[in-house]
Amino acid sequence: MTFRTLLMASTAAALLAPAAQADVNIYSYRQPELIQPMLDAFTQETGIRTNIAFLNKGLVERLQAEGDRSPADIILTTDISRLSAAVAAGVTQPVDSAVLEENIPAAFRDPGDQWFGLTTRARIVYASKDRVDPAEVTTYEDLTDPKWQGRICTRSGTHPYNLALVAAVIHHHGEEAAKTWLEGVKANLARKPQGNDRAQVKAIWAGECDISLGNTYYMGKMLEDEEQQDWANAVNVLFPEFQNGGTHVNVSGIAMTRAAPNRDDALQLMEFLASPRAQALYAEVNHEYPVSPTTEASDLVQSWGTFTPDDVNLMDLAALRGTALRLVEEVDFDG
Structure with missing residues (x-):
């Protein structure tokens, strides 16, 4: 059995385990290996642990079914349509953060502060x-x-x-x-x-x-x-x-779930992923363009042209x- 199969099979149970096993729980359309380096850096910097469930479909439906009992604090996804669908379904909440506003241009965040772009492609x-x-x-x-x-x-x-x-x-x-x-x-x-x-x-x-x-x-x-x-x-x-x-460009982005049992820690993760350190790492690992205007794309990405x-x-x-x-x-x- 592959690591990814084991991860998918065990994550649901892990997210429902006692809170001591994870401080920020994430539902993600993005494959775990694409974001794990950033999560590891976040834990190294803050001491806050993370746990991620990869859901290649049905993320919004799962959050709706779980309601206020959902263990998920954060959703990570690609494509603006998926982000807006989560907002329309009522499974996210607005986030008021000066750090996010400073690091993420208005063009790459929801006018109602329900979702925030992290990278563009x-x-x-x-x-x-x-x-x-x-x-x-x-x-x-x-x-x-x-x-x-x-x-x-x-x-x-x-x-x-x-x-x-x-x-x-x-x-x-x-x-x-x-x-x-x-x-x-x-x-x-x-x-x-x-x-x-x-x-x-x-x-x-x-x-x-x-x-x-x-x-x-x-x-x-x-x-x-x-x-x-x-x-x-x-x-x-x-x-x-x-x-x-x-x-034409699109985004990968993040939102806080409506239930978010670990809201303060989840906000720290959101702010970290918008920071120059994480933006540079995110762009380097995934070959995407950082949304932060103070962070440049990797040399490889820049070599493709402007x-x-x-x-x-x-x-x-x-x-x-x-x-x-x-x-x-x-x-x-x-x-």
Whole structure:
């Protein structure tokens, strides 16, 4: 049995154990190994221990079922839609913290102080070094050009990462234009949407397609994996923009649960993760961009190039998620 399987099997019981076994309990959509270095640093600095339950689905539903008896103090998740869904479900509480306000720009936190971004990632284009001139892909609108027919790979259109991008298309161009954009991208697909973002880069390396959509941090993850380094080295990272905006970005973030039995310790964890030390470590370990304006991305991440983030309010995109999903289904994007 793998460590992750053991962790998932034992965590629920551990969270319900006496409080002495953990001072801050975390429900996380993020895999434990991605955030454990930051949690270890937090414990080293404060003496406060943490316990994490990895839930790849049903996090909000679990908190709703547990209600005020929930042992969870904190939720960690990726994607603005998941953060806003937790707020809408009433399983979080507002947090008033001068430290969080100082370290996290307003664009990356909830106006009602219910959630706070910790890192950002750009939704970019991976392009074959051998078959694609980087100058050919400068905007997201370029992806509908007939020259890409049979040359694009992507994961499912219903995945939260792609739905957030579609929501951004709706924001910039309206619903009808977004539907046309989806139809244009679908017409250019080399294969049925499948796999994760890394699988698309593998397909480029294998010659199955020439460009793909993906998050920036996957480049770092592939370079860390001996079996995937050839995939990563076969592509360039390109930062398309919207014709009237910038490069689409999303966040990983944190929120305090409504029940939060260890509220004071949980607040310390939130403030620590927003601190320059943790922001630098978070960005280095996960190859993401820190939200703190005083913390730079790692040398590796900076080597991929610079871009101008789209300035759309992330809550506006979250509000468009339902429309984005409906459009993806209407055009049968994954069919």
